[in-house]
Amino acid sequence: MLDFIREAVNGALNLLGAEMTGDFDVMTAPDFTNCDYATNAAVKMAVKNKKKAADDLAGALEKSGLFEDVKVIMPFVNMKLAMGSLVKMLNDGDRPFPAKKEKLLIEFVSANPTGPLHIGHLRGAVMGDALARIFSFTGYEVITHYYVNDRGRQVRLLGESILAAKAGQPQPEGGYSGDCVNGIAKDISSGDSVEKISDMAVERILAGIKTTLVRLGIVFDIFYSEKKLYDEGHVSRTLEKLKDKKAVFEKDGAVWLDVSDRDDKDRVLYKTDGEPTYFLSDIAYHDEKFNEADICINIWGADHHGYVGRLKSAVELLGRNADKLEIILYQLVRLKRGDQLLKMSKRDGTFLLADDVIDEVGPDAVRFFLVSRKGDAQMDFDLDLAKEQSSKNPVYYLQYAHARICSIFEKAGEMGIQASPCGGMIGEEARDIIKKICEFTDKAALASQERAPHHITGYLMELCGLFHGYYDRNKVLDGSDPLLSSQRLFLAGRVRETVKKGLGLLGITAPERM
RNA sequence: GCCCCGGUAGCUCAACUGGAUAGAGCGUGUGGCUUCGAACCACAAGGCUAGGAGUUCGAGUCUUCUCCGGGGCACCA
Numbered sequence: 001m002l003d004f005i006r007e008a009v010n011g012a013l014n015l016l017g018a019e020m021t022g023d024f025d026v027m028t029a030p031d032f033t034n035c036d037y038a039t040n041a042a043v044k045m046a047v048k049n050k051k052k053a054a055d056d057l058a059g060a061l062e063k064s065g066l067f068e069d070v071k072v073i074m075p076f077v078n079m080k081l082a083m084g085s086l087v088k089m090l091n092d093g094d095r096p097f098p099a100k101k102e103k104l105l106i107e108f109v110s111a112n113p114t115g116p117l118h119i120g121h122l123r124g125a126v127m128g129d130a131l132a133r134i135f136s137f138t139g140y141e142v143i144t145h146y147y148v149n150d151r152g153r154q155v156r157l158l159g160e161s162i163l164a165a166k167a168g169q170p171q172p173e174g175g176y177s178g179d180c181v182n183g184i185a186k187d188i189s190s191g192d193s194v195e196k197i198s199d200m201a202v203e204r205i206l207a208g209i210k211t212t213l214v215r216l217g218i219v220f221d222i223f224y225s226e227k228k229l230y231d232e233g234h235v236s237r238t239l240e241k242l243k244d245k246k247a248v249f250e251k252d253g254a255v256w257l258d259v260s261d262r263d264d265k266d267r268v269l270y271k272t273d274g275e276p277t278y279f280l281s282d283i284a285y286h287d288e289k290f291n292e293a294d295i296c297i298n299i300w301g302a303d304h305h306g307y308v309g310r311l312k313s314a315v316e317l318l319g320r321n322a323d324k325l326e327i328i329l330y331q332l333v334r335l336k337r338g339d340q341l342l343k344m345s346k347r348d349g350t351f352l353l354a355d356d357v358i359d360e361v362g363p364d365a366v367r368f369f370l371v372s373r374k375g376d377a378q379m380d381f382d383l384d385l386a387k388e389q390s391s392k393n394p395v396y397y398l399q400y401a402h403a404r405i406c407s408i409f410e411k412a413g414e415m416g417i418q419a420s421p422c423g424g425m426i427g428e429e430a431r432d433i434i435k436k437i438c439e440f441t442d443k444a445a446l447a448s449q450e451r452a453p454h455h456i457t458g459y460l461m462e463l464c465g466l467f468h469g470y471y472d473r474n475k476v477l478d479g480s481d482p483l484l485s486s487q488r489l490f491l492a493g494r495v496r497e498t499v500k501k502g503l504g505l506l507g508i509t510a511p512e513r514m
Numbered sequence: 515g516c517c518c519c520g521g522u523a524g525c526u527c528a529a530c531u532g533g534a535u536a537g538a539g540c541g542u543g544u545g546g547c548u549u550c551g552a553a554c555c556a557c558a559a560g561g562c563u564a565g566g567a568g569u570u571c572g573a574g575u576c577u578u579c580u581c582c583g584g585g586g587c588a589c590c591a
Contacts, residue, residue, distance in 0.1 A: 002530085040533075043571085075571070076534075112591065151585055154591065174590090254589055264517085264587070271589040278591060305518055306586045331519060332585070373527060373541095376519055378584055380526065385540075392553075394539055400553050411550050439530095448532055458528060461538065472546095472555040485550095492550095514553075 001438045002026050004089065005037045005079065012060035013286035019046040019052070025424075035078035035434060050075065086431065089438045090494060091421040095494050097139035097441070106132050107145040109213070109220075113202045114158045117212050117354035119381075120301065125354075126370040126507070128299040129218045130453035131328075133505045138448035143293060146220045147285060150202050151227045152278065161197030166190050180205065189195065209254040212354050216363050219508045228290050228401045229284045235276070238284035238318070239269070245317045257283075259313035262322075267310050283314040290320045297326045297451070302376075305329055328451055331378035333370070338384045361386045364508045368395035371506055372457040394461060398499060399511055401464035405496040406512040408476050412489050415477060419490040426487050429474055433495065440498050444505065453506060460502045468494045 005026045013020070042054035054072040061070045061079060071081035108128025111121045136142045149155070161175035165185035171177055184201050192200075206223070213219070229235050242248050247258045248269065255270035257279075260414070264450040285454035289296045300307070308329075312322040324370070335342040335352060342352070358366055365386050372394070373379050386393060426434075436459075443459040446452075476488045500510040 025533080027530070027533070032535065038533085073534080114591095149591075152591085252589085256589090268589045273589080275589085277589070301584055302519065304586085304591090307591095308518090329519080329585095331557075334584090369526095378520065382526075382540095385526080392540070396553050397539085400551080404551055404554085408550050415550090442530075451533080454528080455530075458538075460530095465538085468554055469556085471550085472552095475550065477550050513551095 001089070001435070002037075002442045003095075004438075008040050008061065008064055008079075009039050009057075011064060012057055013045075014040060015060045015063075016056055016170070018057075020044050021046050029076070029078045033073060033078045033183045034073065035080040036325055037081075038076040038078045040075055042072075042077055045225055047239075077444060081435070083426075083428070085437065086434045087422045087426060088500060090434045090491070092463075093494075094406050094438075094441050097137065097445075100139040100141075102140065102294040103143070103292070103294045104297065105138045105145060105289050106141045106297040107147055107224075107289070108136065108299035109209075109218075110145075110147040110149075111209065112149050112154055113206045113209065114154050114176060115178070115205065117209050119333065119335055120351045120355055122297045122354050122357065122366065123330050123375075124301060125213065125216065125218055125310060126367050127328075127375060127453060128329055129216070130367075130371050130456075131297070131299070131451055134444060134447050134453060134456070136190060137505055138444055140448075144221045145289070146223045148202075148206065148223050148224065149226050149278065150199075151230070151495065155198050155202060156194060159194040161195060162188065162197050163190070166478065168369075169170075180411065190209045196273070212358070213356055215233070215355070215361070216367060224283070224285065224288075226281050229281050229288070234288055235281055238287050239280070241270075241287070241318055242314070247317050254440075257310075257317075259317075261312040262309035262313035262316075266307075274466070277308065279314075282311060283318070286311065286315050286325065287318050287320075290315070290318075290324075294326050295326065296327050297328060299328050300331065302329045302331045326451070328375060330375035334380045336380050336382045336384075338382065341380075357383070364399070364453040365393050365395050367508050368393070368398075371453045374452055374454050394396070394457075395508065396514070397468075398460050398503060399509070400462050400514055401467050402496055402499045402503070402510045403512060403514045404471065405492045405499075406465075408489070408492055409496075412477055412485075415479060415484060415485075417477060417485050417489060419493045422487045422490055428490060430470065430488075430491055433470050436463045436466055437494050437498050440502065447505075454501055456505050460499060463495065463502070465496060 009024065009026065020041075022044050024039055026037060026039050026043045029035040029038040042057050043050050045053040045057075047053045049073070051074060055079050058072050058077050061067060061077065066082060066085045067079045068082040071078050104117060106128060108124045109121055111117055117125070132142050132144050157172060157174065158176055158181075160172045161177065161181050162185045164171055165173065165177070167190060182501045185202060188197055188200070207394050239248070241256060249256050249258065253272040254268050256266045257269050258266050260266055267279055268277050270276050286296065303311060308327050311327075313323055315325050316322045360383060363366075369381060369386060440459070443455050447455040474488065476492055477485050481486075503510045
């Protein structure tokens with residue numbers, strides 16, 4: 001829609017032979033103007049008399065025949081679309097997004113395979129998946145990654161914890177406990193090596209994580225193994241590249257990387273005990289990612305914020321453009337039950353499992369809640385509200401609109417009415433809703449550009465709100481007026497299609513009945 | 515101490531990157547099913563956008579200071 005307005009304004013400017021001092025904006029017009037869109041193009045024209053420029057522009061826009069009203073309220077030129085323009089857009093359907101040249105790799109969740117997913121992982125999972133869907137819809141070629149830290153100290157500790165549990169001995173320092181560890185301990189033979197048990201445990205826990213993700217409708221293209229980075233020599237190759245840049249040095253018995261340009265201080269690659277840090281393999285991993293894609297996007301919890309600078313610095317040392325590594329941080333979610341804030345601690349085992357939350361609230365509601373706020377706002381997730389008042393949950397408002405329209409189509413079938421593109425029969429009462437439908441691709445583009453899925457939820461609330469109101473005031477199927485009925489049915493069909501597409505971008509189902 | 519993110523209606527959050535008279539959901543109050551699905555609709559109440567100063571035609575949005583909340587400052591991930 002905004003493209004359409006922009007083209008119209010451009011056309012008018014060309015007609016006037018206008019010279020511009022800068023780009024102009026197109027925006028929605030406020031209610032009191034009784035118009036749809038506005039532009040500040042007049043004040044961006046290279047003339048002294050802005051008022052005259054605005055009047056000239058308004059005149060040229062009027063001549064286009066696309067608008068039923070154009071009025072100047074300085075500094076804006078406001079436009080009201082002609083019903084014919086709107087109906088044509090509605091009938092034509094959304095323009096598909098052209099394929100983008102850049103290939104995009106998005107990595108998210110990447111929780112350590114040392115235990116099941118818990119509430120803390122959920123927001124990143126849901127945001128990442130929604131973004132992947134939005135990117136794909138808006139023309140990017142997209143690959144999704146889950147990076148698996150399947151080696152190193154934590155994994156070894158997991159194996160040792162399981163062995164200890166098996167032998168009935170106390171946990172090693174900082175070790176793991178809980179149902180997960182005990183469950184695996186039951187199924188091993190005590191003679192196995194730590195390595196073997198660790199590998200087995202990782203495999204099993206990862207399988208559980210995948211199951212949880214599938215419940216949410218999340219399926220990754222690739223689970224990328226850290227171990228593989230070592231086995232295939234990527235880590236050592238990356239290290240050589242860094243050494244070539246003279247960025248690697250030894251100090252106090254450890255090996256360091258100079259990342260001081262973007263971080264507070266230099267960071268360690270090999271510890272004094274000779275073990276590599278996770279930082280080293282992370283760098284190798286990102287080098288590999290950039291071999292596959294033009295833009296790499298990571299979804300991280302805000303608690304990893306301190307890690308951003310050093311990784312960007314390292315990526316730059318490898319000759320990559322650090323701006324093409326986009327790290328999207330999401331703030332942490334606090335869980336509430338009514339007024340009660342839930343204290344969660346990994347150590348006490350009091351954190352809530354992702355599966356429990358999904359059981360309690362349902363996958364669609366979980367996804368809707370966690371994706372309906374922008375990532376850099378921290379949020380409180382009230383389980384009581386999401387669960388007990390689930391019938392008033394906004395997600396049902398959207399799904400209900402979809403189901404309702406499905407039901408209308410069923411009824412239409414019984415009545416022998418078929419949808420047909422709208423003509424003059426559709427009146428003013430459908431104006432707002434047609435306009436809203438035609439704004440869908442604007443919102444998808446916005447969500448894609450800003451890497452912010454919450455624009456879609458807000459849009460869908462507006463669209464469905466308009467439809468529910470329209471439905472209440474206008475009978476779609478009227479046996480005495482088949483022509484009007486078929487056109488209103490077409491309109492309803494476009495609403496249904498748009499709601500389904502929008503929910504699809506968020507990974508939320510669009511049920512036909514509920 | 516330094517860095518990052520927040521502070522908007524009673525609560526949870528929006529506001530199309532600087533646009534005009536700041537919007538939804540929940541909660542509260544009133545009204546609406548003989549009619550395509552009432553998980554819905556209509557109307558109402560609710561605001562000095564934490565506070566001060568600045569930038570310009572114009573600020574919730576940009577700069578700066580103060581206050582409050584969250585997170586981070588490892589040879590842990």
